[in-house]
Amino acid sequence: MSIHASPRALRTAASWWHPVGARLDRGASLVFILPAVVVILAFSIFPLLASLYVSLSRLGFSEGGVELKFVGFGNYAKLLFGIDQPHFLGVTRPLTPVGIAVLLVIYGLFAVLLYRYARGPNRTLGGLAGRVVTTAIAGALVWLIVNTILTSGRPGTLVVTIVYVAVDVSVQYLLGLGLALLVVQHLPGRRFFRVVFLLPMMITPVGVAYLFRMLTDTSKGPLYPLWAHFGLTDVSWVTNPWGARLAVMIGDVWQWTPFIFIVLLAAIETLPHELTEAAVVDGANRWQVFWRITFPQILPATTTVVLIRIIEGFKIVDLPNVLTNGGPGTATESLTLHAYTIWRALDIGGSAAVAYMLLIVVTFVGISYVNLFRRRVTAMA
Amino acid sequence: MAIIRRRRGSVSTTTVPFPAMTLSYIALFAWTFVVLFPLYWLAVTALKTPLDVNGGPFYVPWRDFQPTLDSWHYIFFDLREDTFRPYTNTVVVGLTSTAITVLLGSMAAYALVRMHYRVGLGAIGSFAVAVAITVVVVIAGGPWPLGVAAGTGVFVLLLQTVARRFRRGAGNDDIAFWMISQRMLPPVATIIPIYIFFQQLQLLDTWGALIIAYTASHLPIVVWLMRDYFQSVPIELEESAAIDGASPYRIFRSIVLPLAVPGLVATFLFVLVFAWNEYLIALFLTSANAQTLPLTVAAQNATRGPQWWYMSVLILIMIGPVIAMAIALERFIARGLLVGAVKG
Numbered sequence: 001m002s003i004h005a006s007p008r009a010l011r012t013a014a015s016w017w018h019p020v021g022a023r024l025d026r027g028a029s030l031v032f033i034l035p036a037v038v039v040i041l042a043f044s045i046f047p048l049l050a051s052l053y054v055s056l057s058r059l060g061f062s063e064g065g066v067e068l069k070f071v072g073f074g075n076y077a078k079l080l081f082g083i084d085q086p087h088f089l090g091v092t093r094p095l096t097p098v099g100i101a102v103l104l105v106i107y108g109l110f111a112v113l114l115y116r117y118a119r120g121p122n123r124t125l126g127g128l129a130g131r132v133v134t135t136a137i138a139g140a141l142v143w144l145i146v147n148t149i150l151t152s153g154r155p156g157t158l159v160v161t162i163v164y165v166a167v168d169v170s171v172q173y174l175l176g177l178g179l180a181l182l183v184v185q186h187l188p189g190r191r192f193f194r195v196v197f198l199l200p201m202m203i204t205p206v207g208v209a210y211l212f213r214m215l216t217d218t219s220k221g222p223l224y225p226l227w228a229h230f231g232l233t234d235v236s237w238v239t240n241p242w243g244a245r246l247a248v249m250i251g252d253v254w255q256w257t258p259f260i261f262i263v264l265l266a267a268i269e270t271l272p273h274e275l276t277e278a279a280v281v282d283g284a285n286r287w288q289v290f291w292r293i294t295f296p297q298i299l300p301a302t303t304t305v306v307l308i309r310i311i312e313g314f315k316i317v318d319l320p321n322v323l324t325n326g327g328p329g330t331a332t333e334s335l336t337l338h339a340y341t342i343w344r345a346l347d348i349g350g351s352a353a354v355a356y357m358l359l360i361v362v363t364f365v366g367i368s369y370v371n372l373f374r375r376r377v378t379a380m381a
Numbered sequence: 382m383a384i385i386r387r388r389r390g391s392v393s394t395t396t397v398p399f400p401a402m403t404l405s406y407i408a409l410f411a412w413t414f415v416v417l418f419p420l421y422w423l424a425v426t427a428l429k430t431p432l433d434v435n436g437g438p439f440y441v442p443w444r445d446f447q448p449t450l451d452s453w454h455y456i457f458f459d460l461r462e463d464t465f466r467p468y469t470n471t472v473v474v475g476l477t478s479t480a481i482t483v484l485l486g487s488m489a490a491y492a493l494v495r496m497h498y499r500v501g502l503g504a505i506g507s508f509a510v511a512v513a514i515t516v517v518v519v520i521a522g523g524p525w526p527l528g529v530a531a532g533t534g535v536f537v538l539l540l541q542t543v544a545r546r547f548r549r550g551a552g553n554d555d556i557a558f559w560m561i562s563q564r565m566l567p568p569v570a571t572i573i574p575i576y577i578f579f580q581q582l583q584l585l586d587t588w589g590a591l592i593i594a595y596t597a598s599h600l601p602i603v604v605w606l607m608r609d610y611f612q613s614v615p616i617e618l619e620e621s622a623a624i625d626g627a628s629p630y631r632i633f634r635s636i637v638l639p640l641a642v643p644g645l646v647a648t649f650l651f652v653l654v655f656a657w658n659e660y661l662i663a664l665f666l667t668s669a670n671a672q673t674l675p676l677t678v679a680a681q682n683a684t685r686g687p688q689w690w691y692m693s694v695l696i697l698i699m700i701g702p703v704i705a706m707a708i709a710l711e712r713f714i715a716r717g718l719l720v721g722a723v724k725g
Contacts, residue, residue, distance in 0.1 A: 029492055032489065033492040033496075035489070036486060037556075037560075040563055043597030043598075044563045044566060048566065049512065178408070179412060183409070185405060195711050202654055202703045203658070204696070206658075210692055214426065214689055215419055254416075254419070314567065322679055335567075335569075336567060336568075336569045339569045352570070355570035359565075366565055
């Protein structure tokens, strides 16, 4: 998602009299771009608007065809306050002392960050307002997460999806970065590792899900000796909510670590090596070279690849659907799977409402991430 | 020394010290094992009988169990049609949609790099108002041709009058951002109207529906990757061709595309993998005829419980071509694909 004005694009844009630019700008420019615009308008924007309307209505297949009944925000109210609340938001219970402590720490951190921004030199009214709103929404989400996970409550699909994204992306990033740093070394056989490490990305997520169902089987799977050693052969991952979620997350990490690996590898390989050499000559050790030189230089690539993984991570559906079928109960259901299950139950309006909630969450997280981290990094670079 | 390395091609003067090298190899082989062991297990399971699979973990063929090709025989001969139909569907839909997506996407990406666009905010606003009016008419119960006509009328009217007053507009970068941001859209948010749309057109469960849906959902990736790639292609050749009187289409076809082959190959592979493995859209839009392989694999979880042995064969024949392609084109992935992502 790189939206930057490259020097070349600017040059072309500015010089309208330029031979290439001038010839192309007449007529051909429309021919080149219109097909893509039309396809995106017709199959992304219009469906999105139609979906908004569907989410505000109840749709049923009757004998005469399809009938639509406008119900306003009924579907959303059902998710947030009504009968679908336990499914979507989860079941909350009174906070435990641990939960209260965690909440206090996180809210304290938010407050400190806000305060520092408000007293800082670069504050603007818009920036402050944006941060207050972001903090409020993030605070509400944190409250929900703590309230359903750190108590005897039960997390809903919203919380489960956020947990998937947070855990998956951080683990994938750490593993991917570590592997990239290993492979970038001048070792014999590095091409072999590059190719092998790429493989999981090419496998269909459905296949990955079944693969991990086979591997995590405690009585017939390849890890049986290990389970037998700990006396766990009768335990099934899939019947324990956190075991099942862990299985889903392991599958996702296995599949998508290669993506982060290959992007960071390419980023490190294209770095100019003069800086690191100078640092080594000046007596910097490897740790210092990484933190002071390599890491800052790959930050732009890092923020981009993490953003992509966050966005894609929210769409997770194949793994939980196949690996655990969303179960036990709804313990491993992601938002997309939630939308699909109630679509299958012919509650099409409710399904569209869940999809819209997902869109809102993704947009909120994406915009906050870009504004709070990415912009700062690209401004620095 | 992770950091100290020479550019490719130059002679390396630094070597990795021995202890660090040993540790690196241990870590590298550990992850290699993590990656390859599941695939090995898949291959072994495909050679087992149901009895071998259920009897407990057997690791090495010939030593722990007698390998058999029963499952392969079942998939290729007993099921035959039910294996080859989804396979054909996947190949046709994957290749066609990827080709269309890469073509349309690189045209748009090239245009966004080399041509100058300015869409007035007034025009965008008029368009939004027109769409809103169309939607209101349709919701109010009017026939849809009337709604479309009213919307178009209002659009033209506004464009000729009010829209001219706004001088600010959206430039190339805004258009690119708009296209790329479509990737944020969860497919599940748009699939229901698309389902109804294809249902009205009687296109459900056909190649056409899948090809169109995949093209729309993968276009943003192509625009994003190819835009960055075209920015790295020197403009001088195009300039001289333009001076010699070549048409824009000719320049694009005979100069730009050949120069961008590494990027095109990488993008093609990337999009093909997405289309090949896609699950959710296929789940909504197909039932029997146009079913693709991921659905066939998922369907092996029958009432008798998951048929691991058949499933392994199916997964193997499904991932085979993609993995072969990935290995063959690995150097393109590293070079072509990541120009954009790396720049950030």
